[in-house]
Amino acid sequence: MKDIKVESFGKLAGGQEAFLYTMTNKNGMRIKVTDFGAAAEAVLLPQRSGKHRDVLLGFDSAAGYENTGLYLGATIGRYAGQIRGGSFWLNGEQYHLPVNDHENTLHGGARGFDKHCFTAVPDEENNRVAFHAFIEDGEEGFPGNLEVESSYELTDDDEIIMVHTARTDKDTVLNMTNHSYYNLDGHTGGSIEDHRLKIYSDQFLELAGDCCPNGNVLEAAGTPMDFQDMTRIGERIRQPYPQLIISGGYDHNWNITGPAGRLKKVAELESSRGDVRMEMYSDLPGLQFYSGNYLDGSEKGKEGCAYNFRGGLCLEPQYYPAAPNYRQFPPAVLRKNETYRHTIKVKFTYD
Secondary structure, three states, rough: OOOOOOEEEEEEEOOOOOEEEEEOOOOOEEEEEEEEOOOEEEEEEEEOOOOOOEEEEEOOHEEEHHHHOOOOOEEEEOOOOOHHHHHEOOOOOOEOOOOEEEEEEEEEOOHHHHOOEEEEEEEEEHOOOEEEEEEOHHHHHHHOOOOEEEEEEEOOOEEEEEEEEEEOOOEEOOEEEEEOEEEEOOOOOOOOOOOOEOOOOOOEEEEOOOOEEEEEEEEOOOOOOOOOOEHHHHHHHOOOOOOHHHHOOOOEEOOOOOOOOOEEEEEEOOOOOEEEEEEEOOOOEEEEEEEOOOOOOOOOOHHHOOOOOOEEEEEEOOOOOOHHHHHOOOOOOEOOOOOOEEEEEEEEEOO
């Protein structure tokens, strides 16, 4: 049995106290997670020097997560990515949502799961913390009362296993993921352009001018979007390729093939010096890669660090963004009394 450290993470605007939970494995690797937004706050890898390298961007208190619009480390829902035009049809009924990204709804709207304070259930025997929330029917325009769980487990193989589950009393759309910003050089390590990335996909979704998928699927081969081999992220990021110009860098969904519901490797990431490596696995058909294009140093993170342009990157396994708007995309519908389940596994190796 492992001890899970629990400590105050400060007060929220309404006076509620948030908490931070620290899990440690036999190798000395630690992860920290908070009940606010069911967010990952830190991933600390032991180094030969005896110190730890924190490879996750984050804040020193819950107030930072409450006030940010960056979704650092958060559990995302009800719908990761955009819903075009802030509306969708389901079972012959049209639902209207608040728009917060051009004329689209992004990451669940004005109050997504990232702005909820969850109830924590520590499980020391399995080195796991589960976070629970009840999301009411009609919140941000989505149908169905939703019971949600987002959990983090740290294994002795230096793996973080994140599991998202949910049940609804009414048919709804649902797309949950984790929105951690990684920098394998350390959260104060600067630009991620010298990281090397491999994505297990040869297709991606084309974006319209509003940064939302337009329904088209494009081939990655022969374009700056091809990460089928390990490639330095900054190698082609400034090429005058229309899809890069639209989003100011990478902020696209890659299509992951393979049996639905089966965990498969979707990406590999390597630090600029090659001394930290990360493998990511998921059982959903999409992977959003975001190269930190909107980080601008205006918000101070842990240790007072300003997270500047491309100071971190996100790899977000998910259903396709805008899937409720396009019948040709894999459906992201949770039916009444069925269970939604999405597993993400991240494995670290380090020198």
